[in-house]
Structure formats: structure tokens, C-alpha cells
Amino acid sequence: MHNKRVMKMNKALPVELMDKIVMMSGDLLAASVLRKHITKYAYNNVVSNKNTLIYGPVQSGKTKEIISFIKAHKGDVNVLVIQNSLSMLKQYEKRLESEGVKYQTITGSSKVIEKGSTILVMANLIRYSYFNDTIACDYNLIVDEADQLLKNCKLKGIRNVHVTATPFSLSYQYDIIIKVKINPCYKGIKDLHISTTSLESSISNFLNRESGMMLINRYWLSVDMFNHALSVSTENPGIPIVLLNSERRIFLNGRDKTLSHNKSVSEIIDSLACHSHIIFVSNRVGNRGVSFVSSDYTRHLTDQYLCSFTSITSFLQKLRILGIYKDTERLNLIVPRDKLTKVIEYSNTRYL
Secondary structure, eight states, X not given: OHHHHHHHHHHHSOHXXXXXXXXXXXXXXXXXXXXXXXXXXXHHHXXXXXXXXXXXXXXXXXXXXXXXXXXXXXXXXXXXXXOSOHHHHHHHHHHHHHTTOOEEEOOTTOOSOOTTOEEXXXXXHHHHHHHHHHOOSOOEEEETTHHHXXXXXXXXXXXXXXXXXXXXXXXXXXXXXXXXXXXXXXXXXXXXXXXXXXHHHHHHHHXXXXXXXXXXXXXXXXXXXXXXXXXXXXXXXXXXXXXXXXXXXXXXXXXEEEOOTTSOHHHHHHHTTTOSEEEEEESSTTSTTOOOBOTTSXXXXXXXXXXXXXXXXXXXXXXXXXXXXXXXXXXXXXXXXXXXXXHXXXXXXXXX
16 A cells, blocks of 8 residues: 555656655665656665665575565666685576576676676675776675675675674674575474484494485594595495585595586586485585585485584584475484584574
8 A cells, every 4th residue: 555655646746856755754665665766866865875684594595585686676786795715606606597697707807897787706805806996886785694704895885785694793783684584495403303423323324324415514624624535435435425625526436536616516416416325524615605405406415414613603604404405304413412502502592
């Protein structure tokens, strides 16, 4: 009813007057409803410096909300800041392509902003510099994993959208808060089967089942991860062991080879479609934002051994086993016995 009254009123009023009404009210809803009937200047005057927070559980559909925002503002220049990771860049490029969203990735060769494109900027000083040398207009800024990236982000939009699954440390005042609508097929913390089995027994239990994918987040040092991946591969030669750290490698049948950093995790999984079991060994690289699913979403993590976490943010962001899955596969989270109390405490923490 409100929208109908506004539209009816709009037919009787000139654009100049509508601009004044919207700008004097400073109301975001009015600006959004009347966006097609007021000038861009008036709209930007209202939304300028407004902060929006998009949040929801880990891997619950925040990227979908980002894309919804981009599509709703396709007439604007939308700039999306993502983690400083080639794997994450590849993951986002694939997702935007599948959604039919035109994009431009900022690199050293970028000269101009392509009209109608979503601008992808990796979060590092060099890419920020390339972007600032290229941009010459106002833009909406979307920062994924905002609680981690905002402190060093050098960009400022006329409208700023912050996205995270762990908003606990954010101190911003938000004009709009969007909670991700949870898909009925979402598997969250309450759906996990949590145990304190040893890593060796966990791997054995995993391999004794018909199929699945396992992520091992146990080691901090690259050399320890490499040695563990090699050891597990030696004991199980027919099982692909994928090492994700500064040097990406795959161990299989007594051999190992280097994987390209430009290859997304989904593409790695797709390339191993003929194998019923896959084991990933990782830590930081297999953390925030990384989706361990095949490109058709039919394969996902079924087991995760999680050892090291220092806070609720660290714990939640490492839970790559969570996600939107249509099957009823049992999801197993294995943690050290001395971490179990903290896991239970963090699992019962409520969001905003």
C-alpha cells in the first residue's frame, strides 16, 4: 500500500520536487522505492556514507546476497573486495559467470572501468593502487569477509556493504542489517556429529565408508602439512591427498605433482570425480570463503578434523564442512578432547 501511494504521488509531482522530498527526508526506503523517478544525484545524496551489514552462518548463502545486491544496483558501479587469494578470485569469477554477471578483475593492465561490470579487487596494497589509478567515478563498495579485510581496506564507496559470517569484532554503526535467509537444506553446527576420535582413527573410519571428502586442519607449518600428506598417501596409495598451502600438490599412487594456484578447489574436486574418497590437508588456505564443493554441488565435505582455533571467529571460519546440501550425508567434525568444551560453547553462541 505504501509503495502504491508513493507511485501515485509521483505521477503528480515533478522530478525536482521529488528530489527535494527524498533528500530532506534522508529516508533510505523512500530513496529505494522512488529510485527510478528521482535523479541519480538525489539518490546518491541519501545513500551516501550509509553502511549495510550482510551476515549469516558460515556458507549459508552470503554470496547469493552479494549477487542480489549487485543485480539490484546494476546501473551503478559495484566494486567487490575479496580476499588476497587467487583461488578465491577464481571462485568468484566462476560464480559471477554462472549468475550472468559481467565482471572486470583489476590488474596492472587495467586502464579503464568497463561500463556495466562488477569490479573485482583482491585485498592487497598493489591491487588497491591499480584500482585507484583506474577509477574515476563514484561506486558502491562491497567488502567480503569484512571483519578481516576492513582494517586494511583503502577504498571508500558512496554506499558501503560489509559481508561476514563473524561480525563480532565489527564496530561500525549500520543503517541496514540484512540477515541471510537460511535455506531449508542448510547444514549448520547443530547438524554436525562431533567426536574426539584420534586423527588416525578418523581417517580409517572415513575410508571405510562408501565415499566422501575429508578436510584435515591440524598443522600450522607447511613442512608438517607436506609430511602428513605424504605419510597418508604412502599408507593409502589409491586415495588422492590434496595439499593446499603455499605449494599446492596432489599425492596419488606413489607420485605427487604441483597444482596451479589459479585452479579453484571446485575444479580440483571435479578433476578427481572418478575417486570415491578425497582428503584435503590445509590450514589458512582452506579457511575463510573457500568452498569444498564440486562445480555441480553434488560433492561436499563429509568429514573435518579441526585442531587449531584461537577464538569463536577462528573456529566458525574454519568450519568448511557447513553448507547447503540436498543430500542427507552424515557430517562428522572431529576435534581434540581438550577443545570439546570450547566447541560446545562456541556452537551455542547466537548471532546479532
